[in-house]
Amino acid sequence: MRNVKVNVEYLTRVEGHGNIVVNVKDGKLETCELRIVESPRFFEGMLRGRSIFEAQHITSRICGICACGHSLASIQAAEDAIGFTPSLQTIKLRKFLLHMENLDSHVLHIYLLVAPDLLGVKSFVPLIGSHEQVVRRALRMKKTCNDICDILVGRHVHPISSIVGGFTKLPKEKDIDAMLDHLYKMRADMNETVALAATLKFPQFERDTEYVGLVSDDAEYPMLSGDIGSTDGVRLKKVDYKKATNEFIVPHSSAKHSKLGRGSFMVGALARFNLNSAKLHPKAKEIAAAIGLKPKCTNPYLNTAAQLVESVHSLEDSISILEDLKRTGVNYHEEIIVGLNEKGTIPVKAGNGVGAVEVPRGILYHNYEVDDKGIIVNANCIIPTGQNLNNIEQDMKKLVPEILDRTDEEITLALEMLVRAYDPCISCSAHFLDVKFVNR
């Protein structure tokens, strides 16, 4: 009977540090785990005593890739806690910012992290020699998102002007034109990306699970607002986020796991696609049909394909938002100076607020309890990768027995690719409740 030992230390091409450990003895799967070895960072602990007006500055540092998403979830939680309602213009610009981040992150993931696997090389570096135009296109697309974030919020890694209350700097007319120009130009590269993706062969593997994401009754593909929903029919208000995340204890683990109706669930692009594909931009729907992606898709490797579809959606919806803004004009009276709210520009009261935002890897929750001075007394952040870990393990457990006829190297690669397909962002271990410690 077959014995397999997989021990991938420092899983590469994912964000943050994780190890895969698989042990098959006499054809029987004994261990199958994704272990997180990231140094804990204690953000929730460090937020205590900080003003609600500086929270987003701190929490965006949880993750460099989803810095805008963390800051948006943080701002939403803060505003919810003190009872502040942002203007429609602010919401529009925040949606646009979130699109840019998703687009940027998806492009990075598709090209630099996943494509090397599908093209049979170890990283994008050798691709510079063999596929120089592909690498250049990826970097160009990424830079476009980056340049737009520079214009809109000062920079992509840790946005500057997007804060509690609104924006400290609003785009001038020429800025809107410049951003639109970038986006129009990106369409050609996006078409090439779709064409390339159509040639890539994703591994075949199916496991039906529960897919969780924001849902709403509006016509729009929900990213920045909505309730928490699942393909099994769950619907919860965002204040009840704990019921949708870390409520359950697993007997074999000292730490809690995430589950909802079943043993585990998936969040991220594929989950959103499975829940809300009917609300995608028509062009994105076209692409989905062209590459044969249909809800409900149960192959986790196709998370990358869902990211591609979402990229098209983000690009097109961003163009619509900007064209709209160009028509209506920007109200510059809404520009705000807050600092630590020294001048009391924004009224503050004690409260408890939740932010729930769809970031590239799935729903991100921030929850703050603040006192009547706007100082944080309790903080909780639940990141998408944490919610996915349990599901990744369940996938691995189903996958390993199915591929036992392959060599150790092939099994290892299949597992690495599976984990990478989820685009895990382990460095945001702000709050990794579901770490498992075996053999300790």
Next chain:
Amino acid sequence: MTRPKVAFFDFTCCEGCQLQVANMGEALVDVLNLIEVVEFREAMSEKYDGELDLAIIEGSITTPHDVERIKKIRARSKAVLAYGSCATIGGVNGMKNAFDLNDIRKYVYGKDYEKFDTQETRAVHQVIKVDYFVNGCPVYIPEFVTVLKAVLAGLPYAVPDHAACLECKLNENVCMYDKGIGCLGPVTKAGCNSWCINNGNICYGCRGMVTNPAVNGARDVLTKYNIPMDMIVNKMNMYNKCREIDQNAKR
């Protein structure tokens, strides 16, 4: 000509500074032609354990395992570059040092807190010798390129040691203090082209404090604008808490 061997290593951090490299766009292809990147975990599967010409370190040192790892990297690297605030000054991770370590572990991880190894956050130079510093959260790419050129030429690089206000003035921003808002520009090292203030926000001090801050001048400004000192000190500790370790070492 053999290209210098360069590797990126990440410690406790958000990896945003590494991402700034990818954000260089197509210019990155030219940089990659000048150096040989032998390890960059976030972007490559390749691993390398030989001698390095340059180790670029991102993140601060927060666990016993980090300490062991960074010492090994130092031993096989001709030059070490601390990259970003986490590495150069401890950065936001330093805020942890304001709390009792066991308390903060319990707060975040509950009863299983002992499994989460941690120790006082330290900047890289507080553990090993560092040859080059690129400050910022995240790093400012034009400065990184300048430093990379210095490294390639074997020249030292002096981190700017004057206040961020200088660049802010050159950029003709209206001073935040004139808007009644506290800003850390007067005590923070320049070099980012007053990035945050240009975008309507304040300076949070991410590049670290200047060696000789004009303490009295700063105090006068705070008094004049009626901004409480403890608020400014609290703000300063967002990035600069680890500097107390250097101060204690000097004593």
